[in-house]
Amino acid sequence: MKAFVFETNGEPSQVLGLRDLPDPAPGPGEVAVRILLAPVHPSDLHIIRGRYGRQPPLPASPGIEAVGVVEELGSGVTTPAPGTRVVLLNVIGTWRQRVVCPAGQLVVVPHGVSDDDAAQAIINPVAAWMLTVGEHRLAHGELLTQTAAGSTVGRLVLQLARSEGFRTVNLVRRHAQIEELAALGADITLCTTDPDWAGQLIEATHGGPRKAIDCVAGQVGATLAETLAPGGRLLVFGALSSHRQTDRSAFEMPVFAPKMIYRGTRVEGWFLFHWLETTPLAESVNVVSTVLDRLNSGALRLPPAVRYKPSDIATAVADADGGSSTANKPVLDIGGNF
Ligand SMILES: NC(=O)c1ccc[n+]([C@@H]2O[C@H](COP(=O)([O-])OP(=O)(O)OC[C@H]3O[C@@H](n4cnc5c(N)ncnc54)[C@H](OP(=O)(O)O)[C@@H]3O)[C@@H](O)[C@H]2O)c1
Incomplete structure (x- = not known):
């Protein structure tokens, strides 16, 4: 072969x-x-x-x-x-x-x-499913905040929001994407090039995100972590801000400790292969089958x-x-x- x-x-x-x-x-x-x-x-x-x-x-x-x-x-x-x-x-x-x-x-x-x-x-659709439905267990009407909302994973999350009934606050780095994502069902989209995007996010989420996912890391991820509401949880699953860079400092995501301590917020990593290794095979096969069914029905594209x-x-x-x-x-x- x-x-x-x-x-x-x-x-x-x-x-x-x-x-x-x-x-x-x-x-x-x-x-x-x-x-x-x-x-x-x-x-x-x-x-x-x-x-x-x-x-x-x-x-x-x-x-x-x-x-x-x-x-x-x-x-x-x-x-x-x-x-x-x-x-x-x-x-x-x-x-x-x-x-x-x-x-x-x-x-x-x-x-x-x-x-x-x-x-x-598998890689992107199962990650999108697990982060939202599996890990955050988003209920109908609940709000999820996500970064790089225009990415493949971000667009899959928007499709899941539609099929599962949760709502989204989306962060992008280009204003041109705001209209495009609205057409895909994004409830609110903010641009991280606006100097006051963190303040806008706190206002849009009525006090800061309670459930969030991030695949940008760096300063955007750190700022998102700082805006979390008391008890809020941020799952970091990618580091797009560091792609192609070999400099270790490009991967750093400085988290402001007092906000975490006094608000009891959590910032956790999430990795598909770690999830696969720590999940019974029947359970992960079941998630893949569910995702394939959604692709079959057209709910996921x-x-x-x-x-x-x-x-x-x-x-x-x-x-x-x-x-x-x-x-x-x-x-x-x-x-x-x-
Ligand atoms: N942890 C896991 O198990 C797991 C599983 C799947 C995916 N991932 C990760 O998830 C991330 C997204 O994957 P994908 O395949 O969906 O990516 P993708 O489709 O290639 O993402 C491209 C998008 O990311 C945006 N972007 C790129 N660099 C950015 C930055 N520095 N700041 C803000 N936005 C940025 C781009 O914005 P523009 O349009 O403005 O260029 C574009 O919308 C990757 O880091 C990937 O490794 C992780």
């Missing part, structure tokens, strides 16, 4: 290569999956560069999710049957033609979900995929590295011609 492999961490253009490897055989309880499509997430580039929260032992293949077709069952496995379309849960190394993993980590894809959507059905041939890997990487990738999602056509 063909596989993208890196033997050392570094710039993708320097360390990522295409290799011919023997087809892996499924052991007892395992399944071999023929990969069709695998997205190129900024997180994949973090893994290649050696800066992600979960680093595979080297040599390794990148790829933190994919859609594929069951090809061969190991002993003791009866389902999913060969030919079934599946996504792979908690498997790192999907940028290869054939992947072997435990049968329990496969989730069957409903017929109505396209390959393009299935390939990107993902950015259009732009398919790249494996030979166009450099362009796919440049696309994922581009910063504002909300218009499309680069996806490697692993099932096509190499």
Whole structure:
């Protein structure tokens, strides 16, 4: 089989290569999956560069999710049957033609979900679901504050707000996005380039956010933490303000301690792979199935995929590295011609 492999961490253009490897055989309880499509997430580039929260032992293949077709069952496995379309849960190394993993980590894809959507059905949609419905347990009419509301995760959160009935206060860094997000159902949108955005946020949330999520970190995340209402909880799940930067200080998020102490507020990290490792498999499979059902019904919609041939890997990487990738999602056509 063909596989993208890196033997050392570094710039993708320097360390990522295409290799011919023997087809892996499924052991007892395992399944071999023929990969069709695998997205190129900024997180994949973090893994290649050696800066992600979960680093595979080297040599390794990148790829933190994919859609594929069951090809061969190991002993003791009866389902999913060969030919079934599946996504792979908690498997790192999907940028290869054939992947072997435990049968329990496969989730069957409903017929109505396209390959393009299935390939990107886990990382962002499951994060959006878990942060809002799973962790914050947002009730009907309750208010969630989110940063980088125009991001893929931010737009998924807006769709969930509509289907689950919670309301949103959204923070963006460009005024031009305010109207766009309003059309997507955003209740309130504020711009962090306004000098008094923190005051506007406290007013809009009647005393500060009680439930918030942040994927910007840095000064925006720190200011959001300082505005939290008494007992408020902020889940930090990304650090867009530090992307591509290697300087440690770019990752710092200075929190004003007295506000936390006197108000009993909480600032916590949230990471999908940590959640997967600490959650019973049946529970995480259930969440993925729920998300796939929402994609099937149209309640959740993902950015259009732009398919790249494996030979166009450099362009796919440049696309994922581009910063504002909300218009499309680069996806490697692993099932096509190499
Ligand atoms: N913890 C987890 O398990 C987990 C899971 C999924 C995603 N994430 C993280 O969530 C974040 C969002 O992912 P995504 O795929 O949704 O991203 P994305 O679609 O690529 O996000 C692009 C958006 O982010 C905005 N943005 C970029 N840098 C910014 C900054 N410094 N300040 C404010 N806004 C900024 C852009 O605004 P403009 O339009 O103005 O450029 C654009 O709207 C990433 O950090 C990702 O790593 C974490």
